[in-house]
Amino acid sequence: MEQIWDSIKNIDYSGIPIVKIVAVIVILTLTQILRQFFATVIVKRIETLVSKTNTSLD
Numbered sequence: 001m002e003q004i005w006d007s008i009k010n011i012d013y014s015g016i017p018i019v020k021i022v023a024v025i026v027i028l029t030l031t032q033i034l035r036q037f038f039a040t041v042i043v044k045r046i047e048t049l050v051s052k053t054n055t056s057l058d
Helices: 002-009 018-051
Strands: none
Touching (some): 002 018
């Protein structure tokens, strides 16, 4: 198993290790997913709060 990990760590693309590239892609993807999730939750929460108010501005 260690031999496989060492061979994967030694693969690089333009001097940047593949492991680092994959880690960055995973982190960016998770960040975008969490951003969308939190934005949806916050918008739903605001809509819930606003629906309880009476305003003449609408």
